[in-house]
Amino acid sequence: MHLRKENILIVDDDVNILELLQRHLQSWNYHVFKAVSVKEAVTILSDSKIHLLITDLKMPEIDGFELIKFVSEHYPKLPKLVVTGYPSVQDSLTIIKSGAVDYLTKPFTKEELNLAIKKSIIPFEDNTIVHKKHLDGKNETYGDIIGNSVKINEVIQVIERVKNNKATIFIKGESGTGKELVARAIHYQGKFSRAPFIAVNCGAIPENLLESELFGYTKGAFTGAEQSRDGFFQAADGGTIFLDEIGDASLAVQSRLLRVLQEKEVVKVGAQKAVKIDVRIIAATNSNLRTMIAKQTFREDLYYRLTVVEINVAPLRERKEDITLLVDKFLVKYGLEYKDRYLKITPEALTILERYDWPGNIRELENIIQRAVIMSDKMVDIEHLPEHLKYNLKMSSTVLQPLKEIEKQYIKKVLRSTDNNKTKAAEILGIDRKTIRQKLSE
Structure with a gap:
């Protein structure tokens, strides 16, 4: 028998349940991805084409509800099937409202699982959006x-x-x-x-x-x-x-x-x-x-x-429409790494990021989001952004300067803040010591 084209991701911290689900799915010739945590599931989703998510709800660190919410916003057409213990009426309502197509109550039979999958999964030929896309239909x-x-x-x-x-x-x-x-x-x-x-x-x-x-x-x-x-x-x-x-x-x-x-x-x-x-x-x-x-x-x-x-490869200032996507990626990356959850950013903070010219390009943006995630609790806001980003916005009457001059002033500012420690300054700027010496000599 030929393997089906659908990829199914199963997420559960119980290894025995994972093995059971995998055996059932493979007997029906599905291709199976397994994850024992939400963090691992997010990584698989970003790297692979998934056509159905099957997840437990109660897991350590980040629970299944958070995963469903994340998938609903990032992979809106990806169907979600919940496998859980005996849910209360309130739990059942919450599961359906969260965007899950259906849910199975443990223990369940092989036939019940097969029926739920057939009900939930989008046929491969019709599943045109697997990864998150823009409204214009282009891949991100x-x-x-x-x-x-x-x-x-x-x-x-x-x-x-x-x-x-x-x-x-x-x-x-x-x-x-x-x-x-x-x-x-x-x-x-x-x-x-x-x-x-x-x-x-x-x-x-x-x-x-x-x-x-x-x-x-x-x-x-x-x-x-x-x-x-x-x-x-x-x-x-x-x-x-x-x-x-x-x-x-x-x-x-x-x-x-x-x-x-x-x-x-x-x-x-x-x-x-x-x-x-x-x-x-x-x-x-x-x-x-x-x-x-x-x-x-x-x-x-x-x-x-x-x-x-x-x-x-164009500098970030020439493709600012990509900043929102990059910010979202880094929020997911460092939110999961430092906070065990996906953080969001306020529109006001995002506006500041989109107006800045980014002399350090994507590396500088990533460093700033990493710091902002560490400094914030639930949402990245203006207060979590470096002062030099906000300062430039307020100085609307400033005489425009060549990019080289702005870069020079910024490098000098970073050097002052590190007491002229070139190694530390190079790390903050995202460049090596040789590059910073070259720029200083220029």
Whole structure:
């Protein structure tokens, strides 16, 4: 018999009940996802297409009513079936009002479960909305990319064209815009998703180690090389390697990268023999490589090899219509992590977030929501937002300044607040120490 197309998620803190439900569902050829907590259920819902939720009500930390409420708001067309103990009349009314299609009282027979599922589940062919969507019908997520703005849809269209081939891809964008998320989407949305994905931050590895980390080395190649070791390229063989901050690579490393792109082979440090590899290379940077080429700090021939396909990830200030979706994601993430429940945000606080220009982009937004969730109890409000967001709104008569000047003043402000601790300031800004030193020198 063929498996049905419907995916059913069952949620219960009782492992025995989970196993019983799974056996019944699998005997009817449904595909089953299991979760022992609401937190785990939310993760599965965000990552998988679910066509029916079956949940218990009484669970530790977050109960089933909270899960039903969450699903009703985020996945409005997903049917919900409640399995519970002996409910009171009031409980029964609450279950139905919460949005559940039906409920089963424990203990129940296999036939009763089958009938309830058939009554509850939306046929696969008719279930057009499985994940949350906008009113205009566009998906709000693509892999881990969140948004349905014009800028994001342009990025997704390019990803759809390149995901199933191994053309070299170059991702441009400011720090914190989500360049790695785009690289991961290219890999995991395509047919090579089961192959390795290796992410390397070229700016985070000391210059004298980057070459050996990327390409590997042989025993005795340098002091401390006590045995041969494969590099990141060998680890990514068959899949994708993501070279973030490629502009920080030395000219020696750039020369080796050019050979990899031209010859499809890698030579370990200290070795004479080349090894063939099959790797898709995705590179990214927030630097202007054309300027670096003019200064002879980046190879022009490598630049053209890397930019077979270019993807420009827009800064958050150019896609502010995505802020609400991003805020919602971070509220769910940190609400469950810190408060064991989903928190909401007031319209007034959201308005402030939508008006801010976000020099630190999505990373800065995430940091602010994380802090706001920690500081709030039931709902994120204006009082839980940093003062500099509110201050900018009140200064409506302020003379407009170039973005570089605003960024400079903000970096200085953060440094003052950390007593000039560059490490702590870099952490707050969501950048590394090398980047903050570069910006200070500019």
